[in-house]
Amino acid sequence: MEDIEKQIQEIVDRETRAWDTQDVELLLSIFHEDMVWPWPEKSTDHDPTKWVMVLGRFNYDRWKDFYTMFFEQYRLVHNHRGTIKITVSDQRDAAVAVVDVDTLWVDKKTGEENHWKGRTSKVYSLIGSEWKMTMHTGVLQY
Numbered sequence: 001m002e003d004i005e006k007q008i009q010e011i012v013d014r015e016t017r018a019w020d021t022q023d024v025e026l027l028l029s030i031f032h033e034d035m036v037w038p039w040p041e042k043s044t045d046h047d048p049t050k051w052v053m054v055l056g057r058f059n060y061d062r063w064k065d066f067y068t069m070f071f072e073q074y075r076l077v078h079n080h081r082g083t084i085k086i087t088v089s090d091q092r093d094a095a096v097a098v099v100d101v102d103t104l105w106v107d108k109k110t111g112e113e114n115h116w117k118g119r120t121s122k123v124y125s126l127i128g129s130e131w132k133m134t135m136h137t138g139v140l141q142y
Contacts, residue, residue: 005086007131008095008124015122015133016081019103022071024064031058032125032132039138043118046140074105074114084119093126101139117141 011030018027035058038051045051055063080102088095098121105114118139124131 004088004092004095008086008088008097009083011124011131011133012081012083012097012099012122016079019076019079022076024067024071027067028060028064030133031063032127032134033058035132035134035136037136037138040140043116043139043141051138073107073109075108077104077106079103095124095131097122097124 014026015030017023018030036053037055038048039054040046040051042050055066082100084098084100086095086097098119100119101116103116105116106112107114116139118141120139121137122133123135125134
């Protein structure tokens with residue numbers, strides 16, 4: 001299990017590097033083609049009936065355009081992330097990483113803050129010999 005946990009941590013770290021460097025290609029490299037990303041409108045919206053689906057199912061071109069525009073619009077102030085726990089299935093083909101996030105973006109034109117602060121769950125599946133993220137909850141404060 002320890003080897004799988006290291007592989008999952010590498011993906012978490014790769015995602016962090018992608019946000020830090022605003023590298024769209026690196027960010028997209030972690031997603032499975034069936035990736036979905038429900039997002040709470042507020043970090044206190046624990047009830048999933050209040051969550052939204054901003055991007056729909058992973059589509060490389062659509063998600064690339066979205067994140068390219070996002071990185072053009074926002075300046076990263078800080079991006080602090082810490083892995084709390086990684087759990088691997090008994091079958092060794094699925095895993096979840098629980099990650100605390102404190103990421104602050106500022107709109108370059110308006111100065112408005114876009115603060116992601118709370119806890120996420122990042123879900124991965126083993127596809128062939130490669131781990132890919134299949135689902136990720138938005139940031140929630142617990």
